[in-house]
Amino acid sequence: xxxxxxxxxxxxxxxxxxxxxxxxxxxxxxxxxxxxxxxxxxxxxxxxxxxxxxxxxxxxxxxxxxxxxxxxxxxxxxxxxxxxxxxxxxxxxxxxxxxxxxxxxxxxxxxxxxxxxxxxxxxxxxxxxxxxxxxxxxxxxxxxxxxxxxxxxxxxxxxxxxxxxxxxxxxxxxxxxxxxxxxxxxxxxxxxxxxxxxxxxxxxxxxxxxxxxxxxxxxxxxxxxxxxxxxxxxxxxxxxxxxxxxxxxxxxxxxxxxxxxxxxxxxxxxxxxxxxxxxxxxxxxxxxxxxxxxxxxxxxxxxxxxxxxx
Amino acid sequence: xxxxxxxxxxxxxxxxxxxxxxxxxxxxxxxxxxxxxxxxxxxxxxxxxxxxxxxxxxxxxxxxxxxxxxxxxxxxxxxxxxxxxxxxxxxxxxxxxxxxxxxxxxxxxxxxxxxxxxxxxxxxxxxxxxxxxxxxxxxxxxxxxxxxxxxxxxxxxxxxxxxxxxxxxxxxxxxxxxxxxxxxxxxxxxxxxxxxxxxxxxxxxxxxxxxxxxxxxxxxxxxxxxxxxxxxxxxxxxxxxxxxxxxxxxxxxxxxxxxxxxxxxxxxxxxxxxxxxxxxxxxxxx
Numbered sequence: 001x002x003x004x005x006x007x008x009x010x011x012x013x014x015x016x017x018x019x020x021x022x023x024x025x026x027x028x029x030x031x032x033x034x035x036x037x038x039x040x041x042x043x044x045x046x047x048x049x050x051x052x053x054x055x056x057x058x059x060x061x062x063x064x065x066x067x068x069x070x071x072x073x074x075x076x077x078x079x080x081x082x083x084x085x086x087x088x089x090x091x092x093x094x095x096x097x098x099x100x101x102x103x104x105x106x107x108x109x110x111x112x113x114x115x116x117x118x119x120x121x122x123x124x125x126x127x128x129x130x131x132x133x134x135x136x137x138x139x140x141x142x143x144x145x146x147x148x149x150x151x152x153x154x155x156x157x158x159x160x161x162x163x164x165x166x167x168x169x170x171x172x173x174x175x176x177x178x179x180x181x182x183x184x185x186x187x188x189x190x191x192x193x194x195x196x197x198x199x200x201x202x203x204x205x206x207x208x209x210x211x212x213x214x215x216x217x218x219x220x221x222x223x224x225x226x227x228x229x230x231x232x233x234x235x236x237x238x239x240x241x242x243x244x245x246x247x248x249x250x251x252x253x254x255x256x257x258x259x260x261x262x263x264x265x266x267x268x269x270x271x272x273x274x275x276x277x278x279x280x281x282x283x284x285x286x287x288x289x290x291x292x293x294x295x296x297x298x299x300x301x302x303x304x305x306x307x308x309x310x
Numbered sequence: 311x312x313x314x315x316x317x318x319x320x321x322x323x324x325x326x327x328x329x330x331x332x333x334x335x336x337x338x339x340x341x342x343x344x345x346x347x348x349x350x351x352x353x354x355x356x357x358x359x360x361x362x363x364x365x366x367x368x369x370x371x372x373x374x375x376x377x378x379x380x381x382x383x384x385x386x387x388x389x390x391x392x393x394x395x396x397x398x399x400x401x402x403x404x405x406x407x408x409x410x411x412x413x414x415x416x417x418x419x420x421x422x423x424x425x426x427x428x429x430x431x432x433x434x435x436x437x438x439x440x441x442x443x444x445x446x447x448x449x450x451x452x453x454x455x456x457x458x459x460x461x462x463x464x465x466x467x468x469x470x471x472x473x474x475x476x477x478x479x480x481x482x483x484x485x486x487x488x489x490x491x492x493x494x495x496x497x498x499x500x501x502x503x504x505x506x507x508x509x510x511x512x513x514x515x516x517x518x519x520x521x522x523x524x525x526x527x528x529x530x531x532x533x534x535x536x537x538x539x540x541x542x543x544x545x546x547x548x549x550x551x552x553x554x555x556x557x558x559x560x561x562x563x564x565x566x567x568x569x570x571x572x573x574x575x576x577x578x579x580x581x582x583x584x585x586x587x588x589x590x591x592x593x594x595x596x
Contacts, residue, residue: 119574282419284414
């Protein structure tokens, strides 16, 4: 039933032929991958990780640097990016969870690691070109039945490519959350000590949630780098983390699909209304504050509870 | 070389006390309201810009200009508390995100008002004193003395007065404190406003030493939080000590290592402290 929700997105490009609007959709899809995966650790496991943007940015750098240094395709470069993300997630996650860091302290330590990663990328000029960033010239290619191997270039190709990646992410998250793993995540969120007492290995499940979320963020980061054709240290900045958090909160943290709505509003809104950078920042801050104070369940959560009440 | 070392250590101590005044606000707010006000750096920025405006543009003498600056920062703090933070008491994540939304708004407003062009204030106090073979600008010593005095006075006030006892009682057991007649709502608002006033005071002093940019707040709140964790959340003197340790490490570290990594020292400290000594260097409990 829920799969039908995707149908409008499949026919949408046929109706709207505007490159501008379709590119907003592509950005929204890619950022929605980051938001949906962030909700895995934040909304469902209850841990405020500040490392999400770092995983996004690190993977963007690893994929694009691998393609340019070794002249391999996007798909081959994705493997070291994902492998590296899994490795650092396991290391940082083990450190944090081994030392029982909770709530604020977990957020601070993950933030510290993500800032360290940003500083390394910012100052490793010979490889990353520092603040200026790097151009990513390659584009991924896919095999299409009938047409053979084609390069994804142009808005239509990217639209369906990023949509497919988003559907993949949602499918992975739904699958995980629908299984016993998801129930363990919920137990940890609701009462970690009780979960431990009931025999749930909270260390293992928190580590799993953290690693899986970061891995999906890594996919989003790689796509983002190849779509925009540009990488810079700001991908790892605190602001990028906050953007993702705001998307999740605005959409609603209690459902898998909620963050997608948040990603669409926060990506689309600034482009739809023509605003100066400052006015945009003010609007963004207001949206964040008002969501938390007035709509704590987010857009989708509030809609759902209205429907239940009616 | 020794001269450079001494000079950098002194510089570090002075920057460190600025971190310390923010850390004090962080520690007080966290102890009483259960949230970390990440917008404290922005109140510091407000204090700094108001001082600059009154001293440089309006031409008031510095000792006079400093009071309206503190008042404006505290006024903004009061508004923020009544409109926003009142609804996020003891909800760490909501408080964090509301204060981050506030950063975005205040910083954008500052950009509209004052643009990105750095503002440099004229000399308030010129001249330098020789200290251990290096000459230190007099103003830096004044800034250090004033900030350290305010931190110690806050400490003294909290340990000697009724308000201080009420605050300690409240941080240990809010319900019992309420039953003993502590007006908790008032206490919480007072602490939030006091912490913004401290930040405004820090900003007013900051303006005499460095040039002002709307983005200055973001850096200082990060260092303030790092210093507060280093010294131990809840420890007032710890926040000063944490700030000074952080400031000195950064200043001395940039002699030996590339200065691009000076922001990394605090982060490494924080990770190490939280893992091995979660109560901080001067704290007693987590």
